[in-house]
Amino acid sequence: MNLETIAIILGGLTIGSALMVIISKHPVRSVLYLVLTFFMISANYILMNAQFIAIVNIIVYAGAIMVLFLFVLMLLNLSRENEPKSSIMVKLGAVIAGGTLFTVFIAALKDGVAVAATTATDADSIGLVENLGHLLFTKYVLPFEVSSVLFIAAMVGAVLLAKREKQIIE
Amino acid sequence: METSELIEKFIVIVVLFTVSLGVAAYATYFERKVAAWFQDRIGPDRAGPFGILQPLADGGKLFFKEDFIPEKAEKWLFILGPGIAMFVALMTGCVIPWSTAMEFGQSVVELQVADVNIGILFIMGFLSIGVYGIMIGGWASNNKFALFGAIRASSQMISYELAMGICVITIVMMTGSLSLKDIVVHQHGFWADGYFTWNVFKQPLAFLVFFVCALAETNRAPFDLPECESELIGGYHTEYGSMKMGFYLFAEYTSMFISSAVIAVLFFGGFNFPGMDNFEGNTLALLGVGAMFAKTFFFIFVFMWIRWTIPRFRFDQLMHLGWKKLIPISLINMLVTGLVIAYLEGWFN
Numbered sequence: 001m002n003l004e005t006i007a008i009i010l011g012g013l014t015i016g017s018a019l020m021v022i023i024s025k026h027p028v029r030s031v032l033y034l035v036l037t038f039f040m041i042s043a044n045y046i047l048m049n050a051q052f053i054a055i056v057n058i059i060v061y062a063g064a065i066m067v068l069f070l071f072v073l074m075l076l077n078l079s080r081e082n083e084p085k086s087s088i089m090v091k092l093g094a095v096i097a098g099g100t101l102f103t104v105f106i107a108a109l110k111d112g113v114a115v116a117a118t119t120a121t122d123a124d125s126i127g128l129v130e131n132l133g134h135l136l137f138t139k140y141v142l143p144f145e146v147s148s149v150l151f152i153a154a155m156v157g158a159v160l161l162a163k164r165e166k167q168i169i170e
Numbered sequence: 171m172e173t174s175e176l177i178e179k180f181i182v183i184v185v186l187f188t189v190s191l192g193v194a195a196y197a198t199y200f201e202r203k204v205a206a207w208f209q210d211r212i213g214p215d216r217a218g219p220f221g222i223l224q225p226l227a228d229g230g231k232l233f234f235k236e237d238f239i240p241e242k243a244e245k246w247l248f249i250l251g252p253g254i255a256m257f258v259a260l261m262t263g264c265v266i267p268w269s270t271a272m273e274f275g276q277s278v279v280e281l282q283v284a285d286v287n288i289g290i291l292f293i294m295g296f297l298s299i300g301v302y303g304i305m306i307g308g309w310a311s312n313n314k315f316a317l318f319g320a321i322r323a324s325s326q327m328i329s330y331e332l333a334m335g336i337c338v339i340t341i342v343m344m345t346g347s348l349s350l351k352d353i354v355v356h357q358h359g360f361w362a363d364g365y366f367t368w369n370v371f372k373q374p375l376a377f378l379v380f381f382v383c384a385l386a387e388t389n390r391a392p393f394d395l396p397e398c399e400s401e402l403i404g405g406y407h408t409e410y411g412s413m414k415m416g417f418y419l420f421a422e423y424t425s426m427f428i429s430s431a432v433i434a435v436l437f438f439g440g441f442n443f444p445g446m447d448n449f450e451g452n453t454l455a456l457l458g459v460g461a462m463f464a465k466t467f468f469f470i471f472v473f474m475w476i477r478w479t480i481p482r483f484r485f486d487q488l489m490h491l492g493w494k495k496l497i498p499i500s501l502i503n504m505l506v507t508g509l510v511i512a513y514l515e516g517w518f519n
Contacts, residue, residue, distance in 0.1 A: 028309065032247075035302070055291045063298025063331075067305070067324055074309045074317060129288060129348060 007047055014040035027073050031066060038062040052129040174277065183264070183283055190263050193470075194423035195225040201423075201474050208478040232416035240409050244310040251307025252410070252417035258300040259424035265289040266431050267351045269441040269458035273451060281455065282351065289350035290338055293432060294331070297387055301327045303421065304389075304396065308406035319405025323396035326386055326488060330393075333496035334383035337376040340500075340507045341369055341436050354440035359447060370437040375503045377437045379496050384429045386492070389422060391477040395485055430469035431462070438465050 017040055020033040038061045045054035136144050199214065199222065206213025214221035239248055264283035272279045286292055301324045308320020342348055345356045357367045370377045386393040397405030407418045434440055441458030449457055483491070512518065 028247075032306070051286060051288050052291070055288050055295045058295045059291065059298050063295060063301075064328065067298075067301055067328060070302075070305055070309075071321065071324060074305070074321070 003047065007044075010040065010043055010047065014044065028070065031069050031073060034069075035062050035066050038066070049128070052132055178277065178279055179283065182279065182281065186263055186268075186283060187260065190260055190424055190427060191420075193427045194420050195229065197423040197426060197470055198228065198419070199225050200470075201477075204471070204474040205478050208475075229416070232413045235412040237412045237414070240312065242312040243409065244312070247306050247310035248409075249414070251303055251310060252414045252421070253303075254306065255300065255303030255421035256417045256424070258296050258303060259421040259428065262293050262296045262425070262428045263431070265292050265350055266428070266435060267354050267440060268462055269455045272455040281459065285349060285351045288348050290342065290348050290353070290436075293350075294335060294338065297327075297334075298331060300387075300425070303418075304406045307410070307418070311406075311409035313409050315402045315404075316406050316408045319396045319402050319408070322402075322485065323389060323406060326389075326393065326395065326492075329489060329492040330383040330386040330496070333379055333492065333500045334387065336497070336500040336504055337373075337380040337383070338436070340373055340376045340504050343504070343507055343511060344369065344372065350435055350440075354435055354442065357439040357442055359442055360439070360444035367442070368437065368439040373437070373503070373507070375499065376507075377433075379500045379503070380436070381433060382491075382496060384433060385473065385476065386488075388425045388429055388473075390426065390473055392480040392483050393488060394477075394482060395488060426470060426473055427466065430466045430473065433469050434462060434465035440465075 014037060017033050017036040021030050021037060024030045024033055038057060042054040042057045042062075045051075045057065202224070203213045203221075205211075214224040217223035217227045239245055265286055267280075267282040267285070269281040272281060304323040305320045308316040308323070311317075341353060345353045347353065347356075353369075357369055359367055361367065365371070385391075389396050395405075396402075397407065402408070407415055410418060441462040443457065443461040446454060446457070
Protein backbone atom coordinates (compact mmCIF):
# COMPACT_ATOMS: atom_id res chain seq x y z
CA MET A 1 0.00 0.00 0.00
CA ASN A 2 1.53 3.32 -0.99
CA LEU A 3 1.37 6.57 0.94
CA GLU A 4 -1.27 8.10 -1.29
CA THR A 5 -3.76 5.31 -0.61
CA ILE A 6 -3.14 5.63 3.14
CA ALA A 7 -3.61 9.39 2.91
CA ILE A 8 -6.92 8.99 1.08
CA ILE A 9 -8.27 6.42 3.58
CA LEU A 10 -7.11 8.54 6.51
CA GLY A 11 -8.66 11.66 4.99
CA GLY A 12 -11.97 9.81 4.62
CA LEU A 13 -11.86 8.63 8.23
CA THR A 14 -11.00 12.15 9.43
CA ILE A 15 -13.92 13.72 7.60
CA GLY A 16 -16.21 10.87 8.66
CA SER A 17 -15.46 11.29 12.35
CA ALA A 18 -15.72 15.07 12.02
CA LEU A 19 -19.18 14.64 10.47
CA MET A 20 -20.18 12.32 13.30
CA VAL A 21 -19.43 15.18 15.72
CA ILE A 22 -22.31 17.21 14.31
CA ILE A 23 -24.59 14.28 13.45
CA SER A 24 -24.51 12.71 16.95
CA LYS A 25 -27.58 13.49 19.01
CA HIS A 26 -25.92 13.23 22.39
CA PRO A 27 -23.40 15.96 23.35
CA VAL A 28 -21.11 13.51 25.17
CA ARG A 29 -20.91 11.34 22.04
CA SER A 30 -20.14 14.46 19.99
CA VAL A 31 -17.20 15.24 22.25
CA LEU A 32 -15.93 11.67 21.99
CA TYR A 33 -16.11 11.83 18.19
CA LEU A 34 -14.24 15.13 18.37
CA VAL A 35 -11.50 13.36 20.34
CA LEU A 36 -11.41 10.71 17.60
CA THR A 37 -11.12 13.50 15.02
CA PHE A 38 -8.09 14.91 16.84
CA PHE A 39 -6.50 11.46 16.72
CA MET A 40 -7.14 11.31 12.98
CA ILE A 41 -5.59 14.75 12.50
CA SER A 42 -2.56 13.56 14.46
CA ALA A 43 -2.32 10.54 12.20
CA ASN A 44 -2.27 12.92 9.24
CA TYR A 45 0.58 14.84 10.89
CA ILE A 46 2.54 11.61 11.34
CA LEU A 47 2.02 10.86 7.65
CA MET A 48 3.69 14.22 6.96
CA ASN A 49 6.56 13.22 9.31
CA ALA A 50 5.56 15.81 11.91
CA GLN A 51 5.76 13.57 14.96
CA PHE A 52 6.22 16.36 17.49
CA ILE A 53 3.19 18.32 16.29
CA ALA A 54 1.16 15.09 16.20
CA ILE A 55 1.86 14.18 19.82
CA VAL A 56 1.47 17.75 21.08
CA ASN A 57 -1.88 17.89 19.31
CA ILE A 58 -2.95 14.79 21.23
CA ILE A 59 -1.58 15.97 24.59
CA VAL A 60 -3.07 19.46 24.41
CA TYR A 61 -6.36 18.96 22.57
CA ALA A 62 -7.38 15.35 23.18
CA GLY A 63 -5.69 15.03 26.57
CA ALA A 64 -6.46 18.35 28.23
CA ILE A 65 -9.04 20.56 26.50
CA MET A 66 -11.45 17.79 25.53
CA VAL A 67 -11.28 16.31 29.03
CA LEU A 68 -12.51 19.65 30.37
CA PHE A 69 -15.31 19.69 27.76
CA LEU A 70 -16.33 16.19 28.76
CA PHE A 71 -16.13 17.18 32.41
CA VAL A 72 -18.63 20.02 31.98
CA LEU A 73 -20.99 17.96 29.81
CA MET A 74 -21.03 15.08 32.27
CA LEU A 75 -21.78 17.43 35.16
CA LEU A 76 -24.59 19.11 33.23
CA ASN A 77 -25.89 15.66 32.27
CA LEU A 78 -27.80 16.89 29.22
CA SER A 79 -30.25 14.48 27.72
CA ARG A 80 -32.67 14.56 24.81
CA GLU A 81 -35.67 15.40 27.01
CA ASN A 82 -34.35 18.59 28.59
CA GLU A 83 -32.38 19.81 25.59
CA PRO A 84 -33.40 23.38 24.72
CA LYS A 85 -35.52 23.41 21.56
CA SER A 86 -34.36 25.93 18.98
CA SER A 87 -36.88 27.62 16.68
CA ILE A 88 -37.00 27.15 12.92
CA MET A 89 -35.58 30.66 12.35
CA VAL A 90 -32.48 29.86 14.37
CA LYS A 91 -31.99 26.63 12.41
CA LEU A 92 -32.41 28.51 9.10
CA GLY A 93 -29.90 31.13 10.22
CA ALA A 94 -27.41 28.45 11.19
CA VAL A 95 -27.77 26.76 7.80
CA ILE A 96 -27.17 30.05 5.94
CA ALA A 97 -24.17 31.00 8.09
CA GLY A 98 -22.63 27.54 7.84
CA GLY A 99 -23.23 27.39 4.09
CA THR A 100 -21.56 30.76 3.60
CA LEU A 101 -18.49 29.66 5.55
CA PHE A 102 -18.39 26.43 3.53
CA THR A 103 -18.48 28.43 0.27
CA VAL A 104 -15.67 30.67 1.48
CA PHE A 105 -13.52 27.64 2.31
CA ILE A 106 -14.19 26.05 -1.08
CA ALA A 107 -13.35 29.33 -2.82
CA ALA A 108 -10.13 29.70 -0.85
CA LEU A 109 -8.95 26.15 -1.35
CA LYS A 110 -10.03 25.40 -4.91
CA ASP A 111 -6.81 26.76 -6.45
CA GLY A 112 -4.61 25.26 -3.74
CA VAL A 113 -2.12 22.64 -4.84
CA ALA A 114 -2.61 19.29 -3.16
CA VAL A 115 0.56 18.71 -1.18
CA ALA A 116 1.65 15.12 -1.58
CA ALA A 117 2.40 13.27 1.63
CA THR A 118 6.12 13.51 2.24
CA THR A 119 8.00 10.30 2.82
CA ALA A 120 8.64 9.29 6.40
CA THR A 121 12.41 9.48 5.94
CA ASP A 122 12.52 13.21 5.22
CA ALA A 123 14.92 14.56 7.86
CA ASP A 124 14.36 18.22 6.96
CA SER A 125 10.72 18.03 7.89
CA ILE A 126 9.55 21.02 9.95
CA GLY A 127 7.51 18.85 12.30
CA LEU A 128 10.50 17.12 13.90
CA VAL A 129 11.30 18.56 17.29
CA GLU A 130 14.88 19.65 16.47
CA ASN A 131 13.90 21.61 13.36
CA LEU A 132 10.81 23.11 14.94
CA GLY A 133 12.69 24.21 18.06
CA HIS A 134 15.45 25.74 15.98
CA LEU A 135 12.99 27.76 13.90
CA LEU A 136 10.96 28.87 16.94
CA PHE A 137 14.02 30.25 18.71
CA THR A 138 15.66 31.90 15.70
CA LYS A 139 13.38 33.02 12.89
CA TYR A 140 10.09 33.17 14.81
CA VAL A 141 11.40 34.14 18.24
CA LEU A 142 9.40 37.38 18.50
CA PRO A 143 5.94 35.89 17.71
CA PHE A 144 6.79 32.96 19.97
CA GLU A 145 7.62 35.16 22.96
CA VAL A 146 4.67 37.48 22.33
CA SER A 147 2.27 34.54 22.33
CA SER A 148 3.78 33.30 25.59
CA VAL A 149 2.95 36.71 27.13
CA LEU A 150 -0.60 36.18 25.90
CA PHE A 151 -0.73 32.83 27.69
CA ILE A 152 0.55 34.36 30.93
CA ALA A 153 -2.15 37.02 30.70
CA ALA A 154 -4.81 34.33 30.23
CA MET A 155 -3.49 32.37 33.19
CA VAL A 156 -3.44 35.42 35.46
CA GLY A 157 -6.99 36.20 34.36
CA ALA A 158 -8.16 32.69 35.23
CA VAL A 159 -6.54 32.81 38.67
CA LEU A 160 -8.08 36.23 39.32
CA LEU A 161 -11.58 35.00 38.41
CA ALA A 162 -11.21 31.99 40.69
CA LYS A 163 -10.01 34.18 43.59
CA ARG A 164 -12.84 36.67 43.29
CA GLU A 165 -15.50 34.00 43.49
CA LYS A 166 -13.99 32.71 46.72
CA GLN A 167 -14.09 36.16 48.33
CA ILE A 168 -17.77 36.56 47.52
CA ILE A 169 -18.54 33.28 49.26
CA GLU A 170 -16.63 34.38 52.35
CA MET B 171 10.41 -2.50 5.87
CA GLU B 172 11.47 -6.03 5.04
CA THR B 173 9.61 -9.16 6.05
CA SER B 174 12.35 -10.35 8.41
CA GLU B 175 12.27 -7.00 10.20
CA LEU B 176 8.48 -7.22 10.51
CA ILE B 177 8.70 -10.71 12.03
CA GLU B 178 11.41 -9.50 14.41
CA LYS B 179 9.28 -6.58 15.58
CA PHE B 180 6.25 -8.84 15.88
CA ILE B 181 8.15 -11.19 18.19
CA VAL B 182 9.37 -8.27 20.33
CA ILE B 183 5.80 -6.96 20.57
CA VAL B 184 4.35 -10.35 21.52
CA VAL B 185 7.03 -10.89 24.18
CA LEU B 186 6.46 -7.40 25.62
CA PHE B 187 2.68 -7.95 25.62
CA THR B 188 3.00 -11.29 27.41
CA VAL B 189 5.49 -9.96 29.93
CA SER B 190 3.31 -6.90 30.69
CA LEU B 191 0.26 -9.07 31.29
CA GLY B 192 2.25 -11.62 33.27
CA VAL B 193 3.80 -8.99 35.50
CA ALA B 194 0.40 -7.35 36.00
CA ALA B 195 -1.18 -10.69 36.95
CA TYR B 196 1.55 -11.55 39.41
CA ALA B 197 1.59 -8.01 40.78
CA THR B 198 -1.92 -8.73 42.12
CA TYR B 199 -0.53 -11.81 43.89
CA PHE B 200 2.45 -9.93 45.31
CA GLU B 201 0.23 -7.06 46.38
CA ARG B 202 -1.72 -9.46 48.56
CA LYS B 203 1.42 -11.15 49.83
CA VAL B 204 3.04 -7.79 50.63
CA ALA B 205 -0.15 -6.63 52.37
CA ALA B 206 -0.19 -9.85 54.38
CA TRP B 207 3.45 -9.36 55.31
CA PHE B 208 2.84 -5.79 56.50
CA GLN B 209 -0.21 -6.86 58.50
CA ASP B 210 1.43 -9.97 59.95
CA ARG B 211 -0.82 -12.39 58.09
CA ILE B 212 -0.04 -15.27 55.71
CA GLY B 213 -1.95 -14.09 52.64
CA PRO B 214 -3.19 -16.29 49.78
CA ASP B 215 -1.74 -19.79 50.14
CA ARG B 216 -4.47 -22.20 48.93
CA ALA B 217 -4.06 -22.32 45.11
CA GLY B 218 -0.82 -24.18 44.37
CA PRO B 219 2.39 -24.05 46.44
CA PHE B 220 2.58 -20.69 48.32
CA GLY B 221 -0.60 -19.72 46.46
CA ILE B 222 1.23 -18.96 43.22
CA LEU B 223 -1.73 -20.07 41.11
CA GLN B 224 -3.93 -17.43 42.77
CA PRO B 225 -3.83 -14.99 39.76
CA LEU B 226 -5.02 -17.79 37.46
CA ALA B 227 -7.85 -18.63 39.83
CA ASP B 228 -8.83 -14.95 40.03
CA GLY B 229 -8.68 -14.57 36.25
CA GLY B 230 -10.77 -17.70 35.76
CA LYS B 231 -13.36 -16.45 38.20
CA LEU B 232 -13.61 -13.09 36.45
CA PHE B 233 -13.96 -14.72 33.02
CA PHE B 234 -16.77 -17.04 34.05
CA LYS B 235 -18.84 -14.50 35.96
CA GLU B 236 -21.98 -13.18 34.29
CA ASP B 237 -21.14 -10.27 31.99
CA PHE B 238 -23.67 -7.79 33.25
CA ILE B 239 -24.56 -4.42 31.72
CA PRO B 240 -26.93 -2.20 33.74
CA GLU B 241 -30.21 -1.40 31.98
CA LYS B 242 -29.86 2.40 32.12
CA ALA B 243 -26.18 2.39 31.08
CA GLU B 244 -24.89 3.65 27.73
CA LYS B 245 -24.16 0.20 26.34
CA TRP B 246 -21.33 0.84 23.89
CA LEU B 247 -19.54 3.41 26.01
CA PHE B 248 -19.87 1.07 28.98
CA ILE B 249 -17.98 -1.58 26.99
CA LEU B 250 -15.52 0.94 25.53
CA GLY B 251 -14.37 2.28 28.92
CA PRO B 252 -12.36 -0.72 30.20
CA GLY B 253 -11.09 -1.33 26.66
CA ILE B 254 -9.55 2.14 26.48
CA ALA B 255 -8.05 1.77 29.97
CA MET B 256 -6.36 -1.51 29.02
CA PHE B 257 -5.26 -0.31 25.57
CA VAL B 258 -3.59 2.80 26.96
CA ALA B 259 -1.85 0.87 29.74
CA LEU B 260 -0.38 -1.61 27.26
CA MET B 261 0.56 0.94 24.56
CA THR B 262 2.96 2.96 26.69
CA GLY B 263 5.34 0.01 27.02
CA CYS B 264 6.33 0.12 23.37
CA VAL B 265 8.73 3.09 23.55
CA ILE B 266 10.62 1.84 26.62
CA PRO B 267 14.13 0.50 25.88
CA TRP B 268 14.44 -2.79 27.78
CA SER B 269 18.11 -3.40 27.02
CA THR B 270 20.90 -3.02 24.46
CA ALA B 271 20.58 -4.78 21.11
CA MET B 272 20.90 -8.57 20.92
CA GLU B 273 22.61 -10.38 18.04
CA PHE B 274 21.37 -13.59 16.48
CA GLY B 275 23.83 -14.51 13.71
CA GLN B 276 23.42 -11.75 11.13
CA SER B 277 20.43 -9.94 12.54
CA VAL B 278 20.55 -7.35 15.32
CA VAL B 279 17.41 -7.23 17.44
CA GLU B 280 16.67 -4.03 19.34
CA LEU B 281 14.91 -4.82 22.63
CA GLN B 282 12.58 -1.89 22.13
CA VAL B 283 9.47 -1.86 19.96
CA ALA B 284 9.91 1.65 18.58
CA ASP B 285 12.64 4.22 19.18
CA VAL B 286 10.60 7.28 18.22
CA ASN B 287 12.34 10.61 18.62
CA ILE B 288 9.49 11.87 20.83
CA GLY B 289 9.56 8.84 23.17
CA ILE B 290 8.83 10.54 26.47
CA LEU B 291 6.12 12.74 24.94
CA PHE B 292 4.50 9.59 23.58
CA ILE B 293 4.20 8.32 27.13
CA MET B 294 2.85 11.65 28.39
CA GLY B 295 0.33 11.65 25.52
CA PHE B 296 -0.96 8.20 26.35
CA LEU B 297 -1.12 9.07 30.04
CA SER B 298 -3.37 11.99 29.19
CA ILE B 299 -5.58 9.67 27.09
CA GLY B 300 -5.77 7.19 29.97
CA VAL B 301 -8.25 9.40 31.78
CA TYR B 302 -10.86 8.73 29.06
CA GLY B 303 -11.09 5.07 30.02
CA ILE B 304 -12.10 6.03 33.54
CA MET B 305 -14.29 8.99 32.56
CA ILE B 306 -16.24 7.13 29.88
CA GLY B 307 -16.71 4.10 32.13
CA GLY B 308 -17.79 6.21 35.08
CA TRP B 309 -20.24 8.28 33.10
CA ALA B 310 -21.69 5.43 31.05
CA SER B 311 -22.53 3.47 34.22
CA ASN B 312 -25.29 5.99 34.96
CA ASN B 313 -24.51 5.87 38.66
CA LYS B 314 -23.72 8.93 40.75
CA PHE B 315 -20.93 7.24 42.70
CA ALA B 316 -19.29 6.10 39.48
CA LEU B 317 -19.59 9.65 38.11
CA PHE B 318 -18.01 11.10 41.25
CA GLY B 319 -15.16 8.63 40.94
CA ALA B 320 -14.65 9.51 37.29
CA ILE B 321 -14.64 13.25 38.00
CA ARG B 322 -12.17 12.83 40.83
CA ALA B 323 -9.91 10.68 38.66
CA SER B 324 -9.86 13.12 35.79
CA SER B 325 -9.23 16.23 37.89
CA GLN B 326 -6.49 14.39 39.78
CA MET B 327 -4.80 13.18 36.62
CA ILE B 328 -4.92 16.58 34.91
CA SER B 329 -3.45 18.27 38.00
CA TYR B 330 -0.57 15.87 38.50
CA GLU B 331 0.29 15.63 34.82
CA LEU B 332 1.59 19.21 34.95
CA ALA B 333 4.16 18.68 37.69
CA MET B 334 5.13 15.39 36.08
CA GLY B 335 5.67 17.09 32.72
CA ILE B 336 7.87 19.77 34.27
CA CYS B 337 10.06 17.09 35.90
CA VAL B 338 10.37 15.37 32.56
CA ILE B 339 11.45 18.68 31.02
CA THR B 340 14.40 18.92 33.45
CA ILE B 341 15.56 15.44 32.39
CA VAL B 342 15.12 16.35 28.72
CA MET B 343 17.13 19.55 29.28
CA MET B 344 19.99 17.53 30.75
CA THR B 345 19.94 14.90 28.01
CA GLY B 346 19.13 17.09 25.02
CA SER B 347 16.79 14.49 23.57
CA LEU B 348 13.21 13.29 23.94
CA SER B 349 14.09 9.74 22.95
CA LEU B 350 14.06 7.32 25.89
CA LYS B 351 16.95 5.40 24.35
CA ASP B 352 19.10 8.55 24.31
CA ILE B 353 18.11 9.29 27.91
CA VAL B 354 19.28 5.83 29.00
CA VAL B 355 22.51 5.92 26.98
CA HIS B 356 23.25 9.32 28.50
CA GLN B 357 23.33 7.66 31.96
CA HIS B 358 25.85 5.02 30.82
CA GLY B 359 27.47 2.93 33.58
CA PHE B 360 27.26 4.15 37.15
CA TRP B 361 30.22 6.41 37.85
CA ALA B 362 31.98 8.81 35.49
CA ASP B 363 34.02 12.04 35.83
CA GLY B 364 33.94 11.89 39.62
CA TYR B 365 30.16 11.66 39.98
CA PHE B 366 27.25 9.25 39.56
CA THR B 367 25.86 9.11 36.04
CA TRP B 368 22.28 8.23 36.99
CA ASN B 369 19.82 11.10 36.87
CA VAL B 370 18.49 10.44 40.37
CA PHE B 371 21.78 11.67 41.85
CA LYS B 372 21.70 14.78 39.67
CA GLN B 373 17.97 15.50 40.02
CA PRO B 374 16.81 14.11 43.39
CA LEU B 375 14.04 16.69 43.70
CA ALA B 376 12.69 15.97 40.23
CA PHE B 377 12.70 12.26 41.07
CA LEU B 378 10.73 12.85 44.25
CA VAL B 379 8.09 14.97 42.52
CA PHE B 380 7.90 12.56 39.59
CA PHE B 381 7.42 9.62 41.91
CA VAL B 382 4.58 11.30 43.81
CA CYS B 383 2.94 12.21 40.49
CA ALA B 384 3.34 8.63 39.24
CA LEU B 385 1.45 7.43 42.32
CA ALA B 386 -1.32 9.90 41.57
CA GLU B 387 -1.44 9.09 37.85
CA THR B 388 -1.84 5.37 38.46
CA ASN B 389 -4.55 6.06 41.09
CA ARG B 390 -2.58 4.23 43.74
CA ALA B 391 -2.84 4.88 47.47
CA PRO B 392 -2.43 7.41 49.04
CA PHE B 393 -4.06 8.97 45.95
CA ASP B 394 -6.70 6.30 45.29
CA LEU B 395 -9.59 8.71 45.80
CA PRO B 396 -11.33 7.75 42.53
CA GLU B 397 -12.10 4.30 43.96
CA CYS B 398 -12.21 5.30 47.60
CA GLU B 399 -14.47 2.57 48.98
CA SER B 400 -15.46 4.27 52.22
CA GLU B 401 -17.05 7.21 50.37
CA LEU B 402 -17.79 6.04 46.85
CA ILE B 403 -18.48 2.30 47.17
CA GLY B 404 -16.08 1.40 44.37
CA GLY B 405 -15.70 4.66 42.46
CA TYR B 406 -15.76 4.56 38.69
CA HIS B 407 -16.05 0.76 38.50
CA THR B 408 -18.97 0.44 40.93
CA GLU B 409 -21.29 -0.90 38.22
CA TYR B 410 -18.72 -3.15 36.60
CA GLY B 411 -18.41 -6.86 37.10
CA SER B 412 -16.84 -9.84 35.39
CA MET B 413 -13.85 -9.31 33.10
CA LYS B 414 -14.75 -5.67 32.41
CA MET B 415 -14.00 -5.00 36.08
CA GLY B 416 -10.96 -7.25 35.65
CA PHE B 417 -9.74 -5.02 32.81
CA TYR B 418 -9.87 -1.94 35.02
CA LEU B 419 -7.93 -3.69 37.79
CA PHE B 420 -5.51 -5.17 35.27
CA ALA B 421 -4.98 -1.78 33.62
CA GLU B 422 -4.09 -0.34 37.02
CA TYR B 423 -1.45 -2.99 37.62
CA THR B 424 -0.12 -2.76 34.07
CA SER B 425 0.27 1.00 34.37
CA MET B 426 1.98 0.47 37.71
CA PHE B 427 4.48 -1.81 35.94
CA ILE B 428 4.99 0.66 33.09
CA SER B 429 5.37 3.68 35.36
CA SER B 430 7.93 1.78 37.44
CA ALA B 431 9.79 1.07 34.20
CA VAL B 432 9.61 4.74 33.20
CA ILE B 433 10.97 5.80 36.60
CA ALA B 434 13.82 3.30 36.16
CA VAL B 435 14.55 4.65 32.67
CA LEU B 436 14.38 8.35 33.50
CA PHE B 437 16.11 8.39 36.88
CA PHE B 438 17.84 5.08 37.58
CA GLY B 439 19.77 4.49 34.38
CA GLY B 440 17.40 1.97 32.77
CA PHE B 441 19.43 -1.06 31.71
CA ASN B 442 22.74 0.44 32.92
CA PHE B 443 24.44 -1.18 35.89
CA PRO B 444 27.81 -0.71 37.63
CA GLY B 445 30.66 -2.45 35.82
CA MET B 446 28.73 -2.91 32.57
CA ASP B 447 31.82 -2.14 30.47
CA ASN B 448 33.27 -5.56 31.33
CA PHE B 449 30.58 -7.30 29.29
CA GLU B 450 29.55 -7.11 25.66
CA GLY B 451 27.17 -8.59 23.10
CA ASN B 452 24.33 -10.83 24.22
CA THR B 453 25.67 -11.23 27.78
CA LEU B 454 25.48 -7.45 28.25
CA ALA B 455 21.98 -7.39 26.76
CA LEU B 456 20.73 -10.15 29.08
CA LEU B 457 22.33 -8.58 32.15
CA GLY B 458 20.78 -5.27 31.03
CA VAL B 459 17.34 -6.87 30.94
CA GLY B 460 18.04 -8.24 34.42
CA ALA B 461 19.08 -4.81 35.72
CA MET B 462 16.07 -3.12 34.14
CA PHE B 463 13.62 -5.62 35.60
CA ALA B 464 15.29 -5.57 39.02
CA LYS B 465 14.81 -1.79 39.16
CA THR B 466 11.25 -2.03 37.85
CA PHE B 467 10.25 -4.69 40.38
CA PHE B 468 11.84 -2.68 43.16
CA PHE B 469 9.62 0.27 42.30
CA ILE B 470 6.55 -1.94 42.06
CA PHE B 471 7.40 -3.06 45.59
CA VAL B 472 7.77 0.56 46.72
CA PHE B 473 4.32 1.32 45.25
CA MET B 474 2.87 -1.50 47.35
CA TRP B 475 4.90 -0.53 50.39
CA ILE B 476 3.41 2.97 50.25
CA ARG B 477 -0.10 1.66 49.70
CA TRP B 478 -0.06 -0.42 52.87
CA THR B 479 1.68 2.25 54.99
CA ILE B 480 0.17 5.66 54.29
CA PRO B 481 -3.52 6.56 54.76
CA ARG B 482 -5.52 8.13 51.96
CA PHE B 483 -5.43 11.89 51.32
CA ARG B 484 -8.53 14.05 51.49
CA PHE B 485 -9.49 15.59 48.13
CA ASP B 486 -8.63 19.20 49.07
CA GLN B 487 -5.27 18.03 50.45
CA LEU B 488 -4.64 16.27 47.16
CA MET B 489 -5.35 19.41 45.12
CA HIS B 490 -3.34 21.54 47.53
CA LEU B 491 -0.33 19.24 47.25
CA GLY B 492 -0.56 19.08 43.47
CA TRP B 493 -1.07 22.72 42.58
CA LYS B 494 0.55 24.63 45.46
CA LYS B 495 3.46 22.38 46.38
CA LEU B 496 4.58 20.09 43.57
CA ILE B 497 4.19 22.51 40.65
CA PRO B 498 6.14 25.40 42.29
CA ILE B 499 8.84 22.96 43.47
CA SER B 500 9.28 21.48 40.02
CA LEU B 501 9.22 24.93 38.36
CA ILE B 502 12.01 26.19 40.66
CA ASN B 503 13.91 22.96 40.08
CA MET B 504 13.62 23.47 36.33
CA LEU B 505 14.84 27.07 36.61
CA VAL B 506 17.86 26.08 38.71
CA THR B 507 18.68 23.23 36.32
CA GLY B 508 18.54 25.66 33.41
CA LEU B 509 20.88 28.10 35.16
CA VAL B 510 23.36 25.34 36.07
CA ILE B 511 23.36 24.01 32.50
CA ALA B 512 23.90 27.56 31.17
CA TYR B 513 26.77 28.04 33.63
CA LEU B 514 28.43 24.74 32.67
CA GLU B 515 28.11 25.64 28.99
CA GLY B 516 29.99 28.87 29.79
CA TRP B 517 27.24 31.41 29.09
CA PHE B 518 28.20 33.63 32.02
CA ASN B 519 31.89 33.96 31.17
